[in-house]
Amino acid sequence: MRRNRGVTLLLFMLTVAAFGLVGCTVEQSTLDPKGPVAEQQVSLIYLSFWIMMGVTIVVAVILLYVLFRYRARKGQEYIPEQVEGNKWLEITWVVIPAILLTILLVPTISVTYNLADASDDGDGVEIVVTGKQYWWEFYYPELGIVTANELHIPTGKKIHLHLEASDVIHSFWVPKLAGKTDTIPGRTNYMWLQADEPGIYSGQCAEYCGSSHALMAFQVVAHEPEEFDSWVAQMTEPPSEPQTQLAQEGQEIFTQSCASCHAVEASEDTVGMQGPNLANYGNRNKMAAAIMENNKENLVDWIMNPQDIKPGNLMPDLDIDEQQAEALAEYLLNLK
16 A cells, blocks of 8 residues: 555656746747747647647546546446436537637647748848768858858848758757758758847757768857848958977878868858858857867867767778877867
């Protein structure tokens, strides 16, 4: 008896904890929208949640009432009146669900058609997003620049995304700004998003795409419009020349071992290269598709052991020693 009570108490506590945890705001939270797309989508979540919560409560109350009100009494031998064929009850439990579904259907259709319109309004920014194992390429055709794993956007403007993939199916997802949309080889999907306030918003590939799927993240960096213009101007400048002996050695190593797959200029001529574009690399917050802090220690570790950190990625063993890796890291971190 005591054991049953303990199990019941444990289940109750776990249920309460689960409700509490799902309400928490985390780095990738759909329930903490920061733009009009995410706000409309979460409004449908809340609408369906409260409708289903109301249905659950009403059904539970009726069930408990019937269980206690019409329970068999001691010594009772007759069968209570049955309700088969009661047309009013049948009408009730058909009409009420129909009304509830209509309440859910109308705003769902409205939001779906609204969000499906990813056409250029003339004031937004067009970006071609390409998913690759296991990183993201971002190309701004109107601005003539390309970058990787950090999607820079201005606040308050509609961002028109053309979603593509170069190898397998991926899924582009920034929970606080918009829902998921697949990137499919040989096909272009379209979506839009908008950030209402400056900040860094975490994104993630949401479609299993291989052994390092979980390590295919990215960041959306939302700037005030003036700061975004400054970022664009910075990206269009040629890469800075190395100022130290160590960085100069790193530049030589990059030219010999890395330049066939990576570029340090943001020019649109570099679109589609085998590896991520590294223009302005020293100003990035994260590295390796937003899974590690961008610092020298992590960068050296990545250069020396790319397969240990992200299994299955296409970066080969450069066959260099730690001193050369430090020189290469010094060069890359000074690209600002």
